[in-house]
Amino acid sequence: MKKDIQIPQVEGVYIAVVNEFNEVYNTQDWSAYIINDKEVDIEMVIIVTSGYSQDKTTSVFRKRIDVLPKKSYAKIELMQEELFALNNTFKVSFFEGNQMFDNTYVFRKNTINEKALRPVPLMQVKGVLVK
Numbered sequence: 001m002k003k004d005i006q007i008p009q010v011e012g013v014y015i016a017v018v019n020e021f022n023e024v025y026n027t028q029d030w031s032a033y034i035i036n037d038k039e040v041d042i043e044m045v046i047i048v049t050s051g052y053s054q055d056k057t058t059s060v061f062r063k064r065i066d067v068l069p070k071k072s073y074a075k076i077e078l079m080q081e082e083l084f085a086l087n088n089t090f091k092v093s094f095f096e097g098n099q100m101f102d103n104t105y106v107f108r109k110n111t112i113n114e115k116a117l118r119p120v121p122l123m124q125v126k127g128v129l130v131k
Contacts, residue, residue: 002005002076002087004068006019007102008099008101010092010101010102010103011038011088011100012035012036012037012038013034013035013036013038013092013094013103014034014035014037014105014121014129014131015032015033015034015035015040015076015090015092015105015107015129015130016033016035016073016106016120016123016127016128016129016130017031017032017033017079017098017112017127017128018030018031018033018120018123018125018127018128019028019029019114019117019126019127020069020088020118020125022047022090028076029079030079030080030084030112031075031076031078031079031080032068032074032076032077032090033048033074033075033076033120033123034047034068034072034074034076034080034090034092035067035072035073035121035122035123036068036070036071036072036073036120037068037122038070038071038096039071040096040097041067041068041069041070041114042066042067042094042095042096042101043066043067043068043090043094043095044064044066044094044095044097045064045065045066045068046060046062046063046064046092046093046094047062047063047064047065047076047090047091047092048060048061048062048090048091049061049062049063049077049087049089049090050088051083051086051087051088051089051090052086052087053085053086053087053090054111056086058083058086063076063077068094069120072122073122073123075126076090079112083108083110084107084109084111084113085109085110086105086109087107087108087109088107088112089105089106089107090104090105090106090107090130091103091104092104092105093104095103105130106130107128107130111127111128112128113128117129
């Protein structure tokens with residue numbers, strides 16, 4: 001039975017953590033985004049995030065996006081810099097057509113920092129990207 005279950009590989013959907021200027025509070029903030037770099041919309045996107053280390057665990061955060069249009073992105077959450085000392089996971093499930101996709105994106109501890117910033121697809125900003 002298990003051999004009959006096909007789990008397709010996720011391609012074209014990424015998680016990025018970017019450092020951006022907050023005009024309301026006049027501060028530099030870190031925020032997590034989901035990016036749909038596909039040529040099709042994805043639907044019923046469920047994102048479950050948490051952070052962990054050997055002796056610490058954060059609370060679980062959940063977000064739902066009904067439709068993430070093709071070649072677009074959406075903000076998931078604001079991230080405090082204290083979280084970067086933890087492993088941060090983003091479990092993402094979504095539908096493309098009638099097919100369900102699922103992937104876990106992991107930012108290992110201390111990998112989110114200003115030295116690691118690179119161009120992020122579609123966003124015209126620099127950030128740390130996990131594919």
